[in-house]
Amino acid sequence: MGKTAATLTALENLYLAGSETKPTLVLAPLLVGPIHLAG
Structure with a gap:
């Protein structure tokens, strides 16, 4: 499985557990880009 x-x-999993809320959805695309490029 990739990064x-x-x-x-x-x-x-955090969303399903109810631990995270909508603001994290805004951050997710920002995290995926650099991780994908570095991988």
């Missing part, structure tokens, strides 16, 4: 997939899976 991007792992990050998205972790975020998804």
Whole structure:
């Protein structure tokens, strides 16, 4: 599993658990770009 997939899976698990709220959705695309480029 790539770093991007792992990050998205972790975020998804947090959403499903109710631990995260909408502001994290705004940050997610910003995190995916650099991780994807670095991977």
